[in-house]
Amino acid sequence: MKLLITGGMGFIGSNFIHYILEKHDDWEVINLDKLGYGSNPANLKDIENDPRYTFVKGDITDFELMRNIVKKVDAIVNFAAESHVDRSISSPKHFLRSNVIGTYTILEAIRKENPEVRFVHISTDEVYGDIVKGSFTEKDALMPSSPYSATKAASDVLVLGWTRTYNLNASITRCTNNYGPYQFPEKLIPKTIIRASMRLKVPIYGTGENVRDWLYVEDHVRAIEAVLLRGESREIYNISAGDEKTNIEVVKTILKLLGKDESLIEFVEDRPGHDLRYSLDSWKITRDLKWRPRYSFEEGIEKTVRWYLENEWWWRPLVNEKILHPTPWKIGW
CATH class of the missing domain: 3.40.50.720 (NAD(P)-binding Rossmann-like Domain)
Incomplete structure (x- = not known):
């Protein structure tokens, strides 16, 4: 093909x-x-x-x-x-x-x-x-x-x-929501891994209670x-994988895997129109095409954290001022 x-x-x-x-x-x-x-x-x-x-x-x-x-x-x-x-x-x-x-x-x-x-x-x-x-x-x-x-x-x-x-x-x-190797550093999971590994504050919108279903x-x-x-x-x-987590849960999991303190978490002004929860029923693809996820969130996030730690050559050139010193959405972050 x-x-x-x-x-x-x-x-x-x-x-x-x-x-x-x-x-x-x-x-x-x-x-x-x-x-x-x-x-x-x-x-x-x-x-x-x-x-x-x-x-x-x-x-x-x-x-x-x-x-x-x-x-x-x-x-x-x-x-x-x-x-x-x-x-x-x-x-x-x-x-x-x-x-x-x-x-x-x-x-x-x-x-x-x-x-x-x-x-x-x-x-x-x-x-x-x-x-x-x-x-x-x-x-x-x-x-x-x-x-x-x-x-x-x-x-x-x-x-x-x-x-x-x-x-x-x-x-x-x-x-x-996807996560894994090669994800651009502005996204929540790679941004958290990179910033926490550099001992920088990890910004979270609002209260961090927004829920996403995470798919490796x-x-x-x-x-x-x-x-x-x-x-x-x-x-x-x-x-979907059926692995629903709040943003704050995701960040805390990453900090724990990195051996970092939760004091790195910094809550920032929420963005407009921020959806509270996403959730998909994926029974159709499971039933008709016999697909099922192989990785739990715990397995996938551990693999992801390890990949970013072992591949600094990949993400280092992408890390700019907007990653290191993020500002609210309204001025272009």
């Missing part, structure tokens, strides 16, 4: 490429990435000379580029997106361009050049908004709370509309593979 990955220099995309090339000897991967914010060539440095791997620098909003690549591949997995909620609050225009116009461009390239191609669109649990009790299913309404989640919800609707109207072979995945990235990429190979067209698949 020849596979096009968009946004493969990012966190989840690079983990997916590593997994696919390790598991499928006869697959080829084209990685299209504009090398913007959140992309890091170091994520795939170890495979850059693999003959099965090709990197193309480019933007998914470039229609001519997309149509030339789309007609050469058997399947596409779209990871490309602006994804940092805080940045979407301070600068939403970039999120509209990448997440909405970018998805539209991919769909149009498929429609005009290769309507038989298999397409998996990677989305997020944030499109549903928050939920106090219970868990969202794939049939629940979308109620996004931020510019980021609104643009992801818009892209999901585009995929469903193009699939129905033009009979494309597309599926959507919506996952809970290797479990997520296995789920995407299952959807790619066995998922049904025009179906949505929620992906």
